[in-house]
Amino acid sequence: MTTVLRCTDLAAGYTKGRPCVRGLDIELRSGEVLAMLGPNGAGKTTALLTLAALLPALGGTIEVNGTPLRPGDARGASRAGLVLVPDNRALFTTLTVAENLRLAVPGRRRWPGERDRILGWFPRLGERLKVAAGALSGGEQQMLAIGRALAQHPSVLLVDELSMGLAPVVVERLLPVMRQVANDTDTAIILVEQHVQLALGVADTALVLRHGEKALEGDAGELAADPQRIEQAYLGEHTVPGGGVVPAVHVDAVQ
Numbered sequence: 001m002t003t004v005l006r007c008t009d010l011a012a013g014y015t016k017g018r019p020c021v022r023g024l025d026i027e028l029r030s031g032e033v034l035a036m037l038g039p040n041g042a043g044k045t046t047a048l049l050t051l052a053a054l055l056p057a058l059g060g061t062i063e064v065n066g067t068p069l070r071p072g073d074a075r076g077a078s079r080a081g082l083v084l085v086p087d088n089r090a091l092f093t094t095l096t097v098a099e100n101l102r103l104a105v106p107g108r109r110r111w112p113g114e115r116d117r118i119l120g121w122f123p124r125l126g127e128r129l130k131v132a133a134g135a136l137s138g139g140e141q142q143m144l145a146i147g148r149a150l151a152q153h154p155s156v157l158l159v160d161e162l163s164m165g166l167a168p169v170v171v172e173r174l175l176p177v178m179r180q181v182a183n184d185t186d187t188a189i190i191l192v193e194q195h196v197q198l199a200l201g202v203a204d205t206a207l208v209l210r211h212g213e214k215a216l217e218g219d220a221g222e223l224a225a226d227p228q229r230i231e232q233a234y235l236g237e238h239t240v241p242g243g244g245v246v247p248a249v250h251v252d253a254v255q
């Protein structure tokens with residue numbers, strides 16, 4: 001597997017000189033699924049927006065397939081194959097499912113083939129092609145948002161909180177599809193996710209951001225088997241008299 005995305009010492013944020021993400025290194029190979037985890041406000045969305053160059057990096061470098069991206073060059077990032085599914089899903093709510101998909105398919109690609117490829121991952125959308133996107137359920141809207149992103153044949157797909165507003169049972173069905181997409185297409189995927197165990201169940205690797213810095217990274221399966229490490233990375237740890245280290249909150253508190 002080749003490295004498709006490499007970011008080194010990335011600093012990201014909204015004000016020059018005041019990064020809210022610092023020193024972030026990521027190396028992602030084709031077909032690899034990375035779960036980016038961390039508590040609210042840790043900087044996950046900021047990191048994704050910066051990788052997609054929708055926010056100019058405040059420091060560090062981002063390379064896609066060995067080519068450096070210019071900070072804030074969103075068009076260049078998209079041409080290089082970085083595609084973001086934002087947490088608001090960014091659909092044309094008054095257009096139908098078919099129209100939303102059609103608009104995402106570059107002209108040179110044949111529409112029916114592309115549509116059928118996407119419906120292969122999301123057959124439910126096939127039953128809803130003539131329905132306005134705004135009338136879909138939350139899960140169907142998420143399928144459509146991901147389908148639109150896949151129509152662009154990304155080499156790196158960045159998915160911000162797939163589970164936002166969805167029932168856990170829907171998330172349980174959707175996350176494995178992301179694994180399937182990575183397997184089928186060799187697309188590398190970064191999943192920003194609050195459902196820690198579900199995300200670890202489909203990812204190859206995981207990292208935890210806390211206060212804008214990487215607090216933990218490793219093999220997803222190993223981390224899934226050791227929830228206390230995740231919990232400590234989320235919540236920090238404090239020492240108790242006698243020198244022991246205890247997590248601040250019980251492991252079940254981390255979804």
Ligand SMILES: Nc1ncnc2c1ncn2[C@@H]1O[C@H](COP(=O)(O)OP(=O)(O)OP(=O)(O)O)[C@@H](O)[C@H]1O
Pocket residue numbers: 014020038039040041042043044045046047
């Ligand atoms: N548009 C913005 N302008 C200024 N600061 C922002 C903006 N958006 C987010 N922030 C700040 O950046 C920091 C990181 O936020 P970010 O949304 O990246 O975290 P997150 O890990 O994605 O959190 P959540 O899980 O709640 O979405 C926070 O301190 C947040 O208040």
